[in-house]
Amino acid sequence: MIGIAGAGAFGTALAVALAKAGREVRLWARDAGQVDVMRQTARNDAALPGVALPKNVSIHAEIGEICGGDALLLAMPMQALGGALDGWPQIDGRQPLVACCKGVDLTTLRGPVAVIEARRPGVQAAILTGPSFAADIARGLPTALTLATKDGAALQEMLSTPTLRIYRTDDVIGAELGGALKNVIAIAAGTVIGAGLGDSARAALMTRGYAEMVRLAEALGARAETLAGLSGLGDLVLTCTSSQSRNFRFGCALGKGEVFDPKVTVEGVATARAAVKLAAGLGIDMPITGMVDALASGRIALNDAIGQLMSRPLKQE
Structure with a gap:
């Protein structure tokens, strides 16, 4: 199971791509009303109009329900990442934590991986980044991304799909x-x-x-x-x-x-x-x-x- 924290356009697109490749995906949304709508319609038109959610994508309002799987993708704005981790003790580092945001934290002047490592010492922290638009990923258009982490071969395999090609580097x-x-x-x-x-x-x-x-x-x-x-x-x-x-x-x-x-x-x-x-x-x-x-x-x-x-x-x- 792959958990995705954040049902914006990019988080939803990743959920669609991974689910189409046969993965079980649990997608967390911050707003309970959004969760209800997504469950009823099997779509997330607020963030990614016109894209159907595969049946193996489940929608969750409780962050603990998406933890404990093979990996947890953190798909939220950079400036919200540290606060989210501070407020979610359920994310205990049992699985790799993969940042899906781009930026530098204004408070610490650190990147996403360093922000994760500071709050979850010992966890495998990674970042998934590269040239991509959510709509392209969700439509299954060929896309290539970079996964930056130490010892990332297993994660690279897990997150790659027939239309989403993942390259890896240790230069975080x-x-x-x-x-x-x-x-x-x-x-x-x-x-x-x-x-x-x-x-x-x-x-x-x-x-x-x-x-x-x-x-x-x-x-x-x-x-x-x-x-x-x-x-x-x-x-x-x-x-x-x-x-x-x-x-x-x-x-x-x-x-x-x-x-x-x-x-x-x-x-x-x-x-x-x-x-x-x-x-x-x-x-x-x-x-x-x-x-x-x-x-x-x-x-x-x-x-x-x-x-x-x-x-x-x-x-x-």
Whole structure:
């Protein structure tokens, strides 16, 4: 049995994909009303419209009912992960805990795996990340993800399906930071497109943003080749070029001067703030990340941000 804590779009999509591959899946939803609707309709139209839930997906309102299986996937926003673990003593680490979120915790400046390990010492903690949209996974479209953990062969086999190909790495920090920082660059890319600055500007920003990602990741102990893989470059390309990305759409709204839906989680905003703090402590230059943080918080106007980036001293690539 595989438990999934979080019935948002990604958690639901993973439940569908794993169930179609023959796994027993128990899916937990926070809202009791949502649980009732999902049980009655065998769908989760609030998060993933038009997708039917296979019969071997059961819906649960009690977190303890999804624990104790072969693995527990934690599919919730990064900033909610620590609080959820603090409030759920039922999750005791008998099974591997797999984070399915991208970001950096604002309080501790840690990634998802470190947040799990701090609260459940001795557990096998992992992160599942990479270029993917929930709708694609649920529809059975070919998707490849990275599983980052120590000794991850059994988990890799368990979470792979005919349409969901899992690669594994032991570079947890690289996988975490690739998935987190690409959201920041996706906001910047969306801002460029929303402001009408063109595809050439977006390509330049993606390239220089990737350089920032690698600089910070390497300084924190990651391997550069991890950032060149699915969890870094692959995810960066996807989220900087598709309106399915919430971070890209948020950036577009910034570029157009429009108000973005406050109910939609935009992980890149908090990640930009955390990355700026990390970079300052390490003495690392991350101008694009800094501008995203300043724009998202309203500390700088768009034209001023563009001017500052374009007027930086010339340098070698």
